[in-house]
Amino acid sequence: MEELQNLRTKLDKIDKQLTSDYVKRMEVCSEIGKIKKQTSKNVEDISREEKVLYNVLSDVKDELKPYVKEVYKTIFSTSKAYQREVSQTDGEFVKKIKEAIKNEKSDLEMTATVACQGVEGANSHTAVKKFIQVPSVSFFKNFDGVFSAVDKGFCKYGVLPIENSTAGSVLEVYDLITKHNFYIVKSLKLKIEHCLASVHGASLESVKKVTSHAQALRQCSEFIKANKLSEEESSNTGVSAKLVAESNDTSLATICSPECAELYGLKILKRNIQNQSNNYTRFILIAKDLIVLKGSDKVSIVVSLAHKVGSLSELLNKFSLAGLNLTKIESRPQNSDFEFLFYLDFSGDITSEKVLRLLNELEYSSQYFEFLGSYKEII
Structure with missing residues (x-):
């Protein structure tokens, strides 16, 4: 134990020296940052980093080179971050953010035009009413339509599902994010209750096929498998509920919310059929302009x-x-x-x-x- 303590004492002395040298290095980096600002030079200098790394590693034993390399990569990263801080050079996005902060709002307006995928009664429609108290809703066939409506100014806001606690991320939405100009204003964690619904006269025994959005089908996969039902994807839970209501087919059912089933006059055959009772979907409210709300x-x-x-x-x-x-x-x-x-x-x-x-x-x-x-x- 005495030998271990002696070695740790040695490390403590080395650490103090390392810290002292690191602080000195950062002070020099600060001065370099100021010069770069005055001369309009980029903080990033990859060729300089490569030269420093080469010189440092040339005197290091081979078995230690990977570790020393990692240490210096961290030193480079912190040095550049500190240089940018002392040179106070704001990027394009930070400038926009600071302008938006000056116009910070306590909350959104009570009434607004909102784009939403699907039809009345879908979960996205429920989310709209949670975000905006008195919305004027325009429905679109797909998520791209919602993004475009906001991007082109047809609607002030748009509502989109981004992830579900059971089925995971809504990848179609993620893939559209970089194709449109928008900002997230709010998000909503909405509890989702799925039920099996069909036309009056139908029963659990008569149903052979179920139709709904792909996410809803995944969220209820255990029930579907246990009841040996075939699946048919639709663009939206509301769309599928409307389709079933118009079909008058007792062998066809939909997976939707109880409110949606009631809206389209469907009979609820089974409630809470989702795989997990704690089933949530996260929705985002988007706008074309950058808006920062208090809190x-x-x-x-x-x-x-x-x-x-x-x-x-x-x-x-x-x-x-x-x-x-x-x-x-x-x-x-x-x-x-x-x-x-x-x-x-x-x-x-x-x-x-x-x-x-x-x-x-x-x-x-x-x-x-x-x-x-x-x-x-x-x-």
Whole structure:
């Protein structure tokens, strides 16, 4: 034990020296950052980093080179972040965010035009009424129609499902995000209750086929399998309910909400048929203009990273350094081979300096960066 304590004492002395040298290095980086600002030079200098790394590793034993390399990658990352902070160079998105913060609102207006996928009675329609007290709703056949309606100014807001606690992310929505100009204003965690409904005269025994949205079918897969029902996908739970109501077919049923079944005059054959009783869908409310509401504590962004070892690790390290908690990461392929977009949600106050500094750093250091909005989730 005495030998161990002696070694730890040695480490303590080395750590003090390392810290002292690191602080000195950061002070020099600060001065370099100021010069770069004056001369309009980029903070990022990959060739300089490669030269430093080469020189440092040349005197290191082979077995330690990978570890020293990781240490210096972190040093480079923190140095660049500090340089940007002291040079106070705001990126395009941070400038927009600061302007929006100046016009921060307490809440949205009571009445507004809202785009929604499907037909009356669908879960998206229920979400609309949670977001806006007195909405004027326009229904569209697909999610792209909702994005386009907001993008082109036909509707002020749009409502879209983004993920479900049972079936996972709504990938079609994620794939459309970067194709349109919009910002998330609010999000909603809506409890989903599914029932099996059909025309009057139908029974559990008479039903052979069930139709609904793909997400609803996945959320009720255990019930469907247990009752040996065939499946048919529709664009929306409301659309499928309307279809069943007009079919007068006792062998056909829909999976929808009890409210939707009542709206279309259907008979509920079985309630709560979802796989999990705690079944929630998260919806987002989008707008063309960047709106910041008081109390917003979630932030969503999209980034693209270099296709190289450690790029995702470097990204995650930035959140750790900022003391911010990532709540979701979703990756989706881009057009090019083996290139991915990363969609990230994290907790944070958009008016705080540490959040703005992180966004600024990500905008400068990522191959592609998109700020999707700052918002509060309704439960």
